[in-house]
Amino acid sequence: MTSVALLAALPLVITDIYYQHVLVICLVYVVLGQAWNLVGGYAGQWSLGHAAFFGLGAYTSTLLLLRLNVTPWLGMVAGGLTAAAVACVIAFPCFRLRTHYFAMATLAIGETLRVLFLAFDWTGGASGLVLPVQRIPSSVDMLWASKLPYFYVILTMAVVVTLLIAQVERSRVGIYLRAINQDEDAAARLGIEPRRYKLLALAGSAFVTGVTGTFYAQYTTYIDPFSVMPSMLSVRIVLVPVFGGLGTGAGPIIGAFTLIPLSELTRVTWGGRGIGIDQVVYGAIIVWLTIWMPGGVMALVRRRRGVSGPRRRDPVATPEAGVTAT
Amino acid sequence: MSLLEVNDVTKSFGGVTALARVSVSVEAGEIVGLIGPNGSGKTTLFHCIAGALAPDSGDIRFEGRSLVGLAPAAICSRGVGRTFQLARVFPTLTALDNVLAGQSHRGERMLGAMLRGSAAAVRRRAHELLTLVGLDALAGEPAGELSYGQQRLLELAAVLMGDPRVILLDEPTAGVNPVLVERLLVALREINGRGVTIILIEHNMEAVTSLSGRMYALAMGRTIAEGTPQQVRDDPAVLEAYFGTGRLGSRR
Numbered sequence: 335m336t337s338v339a340l341l342a343a344l345p346l347v348i349t350d351i352y353y354q355h356v357l358v359i360c361l362v363y364v365v366l367g368q369a370w371n372l373v374g375g376y377a378g379q380w381s382l383g384h385a386a387f388f389g390l391g392a393y394t395s396t397l398l399l400l401r402l403n404v405t406p407w408l409g410m411v412a413g414g415l416t417a418a419a420v421a422c423v424i425a426f427p428c429f430r431l432r433t434h435y436f437a438m439a440t441l442a443i444g445e446t447l448r449v450l451f452l453a454f455d456w457t458g459g460a461s462g463l464v465l466p467v468q469r470i471p472s473s474v475d476m477l478w479a480s481k482l483p484y485f486y487v488i489l490t491m492a493v494v495v496t497l498l499i500a501q502v503e504r505s506r507v508g509i510y511l512r513a514i515n516q517d518e519d520a521a522a523r524l525g526i527e528p529r530r531y532k533l534l535a536l537a538g539s540a541f542v543t544g545v546t547g548t549f550y551a552q553y554t555t556y557i558d559p560f561s562v563m564p565s566m567l568s569v570r571i572v573l574v575p576v577f578g579g580l581g582t583g584a585g586p587i588i589g590a591f592t593l594i595p596l597s598e599l600t601r602v603t604w605g606g607r608g609i610g611i612d613q614v615v616y617g618a619i620i621v622w623l624t625i626w627m628p629g630g631v632m633a634l635v636r637r638r639r640g641v642s643g644p645r646r647r648d649p650v651a652t653p654e655a656g657v658t659a660t
Numbered sequence: 661m662s663l664l665e666v667n668d669v670t671k672s673f674g675g676v677t678a679l680a681r682v683s684v685s686v687e688a689g690e691i692v693g694l695i696g697p698n699g700s701g702k703t704t705l706f707h708c709i710a711g712a713l714a715p716d717s718g719d720i721r722f723e724g725r726s727l728v729g730l731a732p733a734a735i736c737s738r739g740v741g742r743t744f745q746l747a748r749v750f751p752t753l754t755a756l757d758n759v760l761a762g763q764s765h766r767g768e769r770m771l772g773a774m775l776r777g778s779a780a781a782v783r784r785r786a787h788e789l790l791t792l793v794g795l796d797a798l799a800g801e802p803a804g805e806l807s808y809g810q811q812r813l814l815e816l817a818a819v820l821m822g823d824p825r826v827i828l829l830d831e832p833t834a835g836v837n838p839v840l841v842e843r844l845l846v847a848l849r850e851i852n853g854r855g856v857t858i859i860l861i862e863h864n865m866e867a868v869t870s871l872s873g874r875m876y877a878l879a880m881g882r883t884i885a886e887g888t889p890q891q892v893r894d895d896p897a898v899l900e901a902y903f904g905t906g907r908l909g910s911r912r
Binding site: 506 | 710712731732733734736737741742744748749750751752753757758760761762763764818819821822
């Protein structure tokens, strides 16, 4: 609670537009990381095609705004639903595949979608789409000159999504997803239908990713297949929870607030020389951090606390709580 | 009508016939033992009943309805629980969560499962089952840190959480230390006393003959004997399957 309040107050202290921009991007990756974690971290289905969901969200709301003048606030939901619908279609063949093969299939589908959007005329093709910037500022059109409104929108999204995922983790579905992740056949034997729950996780994840795509389009006011659908984006999304801690609520937050500033830092320091040295340094630092803390930051925290981590207290197991449980 | 009827089930893998027109029939409330040398088709039969494998021909009926073609999860929801030959638990989930993963899916709404945690009554039942198998003190431990024998007991508790009418146990005492075997046998009798039908594959002759009311013996994918434990144990065909006849050159 206090950390959210502190975060909300941060842009009042940080008035530099560049740092505000970094904050917004960090929060975008918190949301994307949480969403990916649901299907990748908890359910163990490594999607490498999440950029497609992001791009679908961005294109859906932008096309609705440009062609039909639908407010992005509704377009956001439409974008999420489009991404979720496409996820359901993708899931049909892809969930027949497991582990690496699932990852490869999603990577291929993501790339295919990007190439399609490059070829389509009605999506602007390679020249992309420009949002109606002449209307700035307009809250109905989710277009502002200042970064502050964007910051509060994405902060709200980050908080809501984090709380939602935490709720799913605590619920029965959380147990089912982790069970499927560890042994799909053993889960099916217990009556858990693996495909049903994997589909639920993927669709939910795609919805949130699509909504974030809409936000990003509104924030940057220009989209093309290279900016909202590159496979590098899929990789960056995966990196966030993997770095912070797979299948943990805190993982994507830690991951986003470490990796994004780090990538910005290397870009500012070594970028702009045209030889990609910033990417090399960024990659090297990630490799070093991963060797130092395999399993992510949360695994390191757990190891420091004790060999097998904190014991989960069960309310019914303790007699005094058992009385109040009824 | 029997609770579970396996009629003329055949299953081949390439040129190997694992099951050749096997028929087994189990009444409600029974404990039925399934014995036979390694490779005689016992586990394949379980796989066919539980939906992990599809039989090539024949029918499997549970409560009068065919199970052939259903997915494992659907068969579980019909009331058929099973344990594996090697215990399979979810290692990073706590023992309690392992049992909760097995809660009955009959009539469950996905939205309800998403929004609500497990109700207090469900959790109490999970603790009850952990107590039954003697693991309640370890409810908060990750399952991966339990001994192998304890994991077998945990797997059993998780399967029971789904309210099965019949459970298929594949060598429940294999790799379990003698003290835990005693515990397991007591638990199995107690479970059977509550009305759960049990079919078990077992190599521990003492355990299987003391538990079972009836036994089947399989060899080379065929049923070679059926009857009381005494009858099956003393059947010449069974003795031959396990030990050979003792006369050189008599083997086919």
